[in-house]
Amino acid sequence: MSPIDFDRDVRSVPDWPKKGVDFKDWSPLLAQPGAWGEMIDLLFAQTRDKTDLVDYVVGAEARGFVLGPGLADRFNAGFVPVRKPGKTPPDFHSHSYDLEYGQDTIELAHDLVPEKSRVLFHDDLLATGGTALAAAHLIEKIGAELVGFSFAFEINDLPGRETLESFGAPVICLHSF
Numbered sequence: 032m033s034p035i036d037f038d039r040d041v042r043s044v045p046d047w048p049k050k051g052v053d054f055k056d057w058s059p060l061l062a063q064p065g066a067w068g069e070m071i072d073l074l075f076a077q078t079r080d081k082t083d084l085v086d087y088v089v090g091a092e093a094r095g096f097v098l099g100p101g102l103a104d105r106f107n108a109g110f111v112p113v114r115k116p117g118k119t120p121p122d123f124h125s126h127s128y129d130l131e132y133g134q135d136t137i138e139l140a141h142d143l144v145p146e147k148s149r150v151l152f153h154d155d156l157l158a159t160g161g162t163a164l165a166a167a168h169l170i171e172k173i174g175a176e177l178v179g180f181s182f183a184f185e186i187n188d189l190p191g192r193e194t195l196e197s198f199g200a201p202v203i204c205l206h207s208f
Contacts, residue, residue, distance in 0.1 A: 034069075035060065035063075035066055035069055035070065035073075037060070037184070037205070037206040038206075040057070040059055040060040040063065040066070041055050041056065041057045041059070041060055041184070041206075041208075042055075042056050042059055043055060043056075043208075044056050055156060055184055055186075055208060057155065057183065057184070061097070067097075067098075067101065068101075070098060070183060070205070071098060071101035071102055071104075071105060072105075073205055074098060074102050074153075074181060074183065074203070074205060075102060075105040075106070077181075077203050077205065078102065078106075078151060078179060078181050078203050079105075079106075081179055081201040081203055082149075082151060082178040082179045082201065083149070083178070084149050084178075085103075085106040085108045085149055085150070085151045085178060086108055086109065086148040086149045086150065087103070087108050087109045087110070087111050087143075087144050087148055087149075087150045087151070087175070088100075088102050088103035088106065088108055088109070088110050088111070088150070088151050088152075088153050088181075089110075089111050089112075089113055089139070089144065089150050089151070089152050089153070089166060089170060090110060090111075090112055090113065090152075090153045090154065091112075091113050091137070091152070091153070091154040091162050091163070091166060092112060092113060092114050092115050092118070092137075094154065094155035094156070095112075095113070095153050095154040095155060096112060097155065098153060098155065098183060099112075099153040099154075102151070102153055102181065106151070108151075109143075109144075111139065111140070111143045111144055113137045113138070113139050113152075113162075113166050113169065114137065114138050114139075115135075115136075115137065115138070116136045116137075116138060118138070119138040119139070119140055120140070122140070122141045122142070123138040123139060123140050123141055124138065124139050124141055124169055124172055124173060125137065125138045125139075125169075126165045126166075126168050126169045126172070127165075128161050128162075128164065128165040129161070130159075130161055135161070135162070135165075137162065137165050137166060137169065139166075139169045139170075139173070141173065144170070144173055144175050145175070146173065146174035146175060147174060147175065147176065148175040148176070149175070149176050149178045150170045150175045150176065150177055150178065151177075151178055151179050151180075151181055152166050152167060152170065152177060152179070152180050152181065153180075153181040153182070154181075154182055155182065155183050155184065156182060156183065156184045156185065156186070157180070157182040157184070157185035157186070157189075157191040157192065157195070157202070157204060158185075158186050158189045158191050159189055159190060159191050159194065160190065160191035160192070160193075160194035160195045161194075163180050163182075163191070163195055164194055164195060164198065167180075167195075167198050167200070177198070177200045178200060178201075179200050179201045179202070179203060180195050180198075180200060180201070180202045180203065181203045181204075182202075182203065182204045182205070183204070183205050183206070184204060184205065184206050184207070184208060185204040185206075185207050185208070186207075186208055187207050187208065192204075
C-alpha cells in the first residue's frame, strides 16, 4: 500500500446529505489494505504526545466506532460507545444539545466508565463540535476526566476546534479540510 494521502483518499460528496454540505467520505481510504492500521498508528502517535494516560476511549456513534476501538487497544484502554437515543440499555446518562437545525441527544451507559477515569473522546470528523462537547459534558457528569478530543479529520471553516478548545482539553486531528 502507498502511504495515506488524505486529500487523494478521502472523497468529497457535494450537497450530501443535504444541499450545501460537502460530505467527506473516507470509505475509499478504509478500503485500502493496511490503511486502518496506519490511521490508528498515526492517531495514537499524535494523541500519546498530548495526553499522559488514557483509561478509556469513548467513541461517538457510529463512525467513532471505526477507529476508536483500535485507538483504545494502542492505549491498552477500554472502549465505551456513546450512543444515539434508544440504543443504550438502562441505566445511562444522557445529554441533549442543540444542532444548527434542531436538537440531538447522546447516551452513555452509567456503569462502564468509573469515576476519576481518564477518558479520551474519539470521533471521525470535527465540524461544529456539538457531539464532542455533549460527550465531554457526559464524561464530566459521571466524574471522569476528559484528557483530550481525537478526530481523524476536521473541517477548517467550521467552529468545532474553537468550541472544543474552550473546554480546556487538547484537540487532536490527523488532517484538516
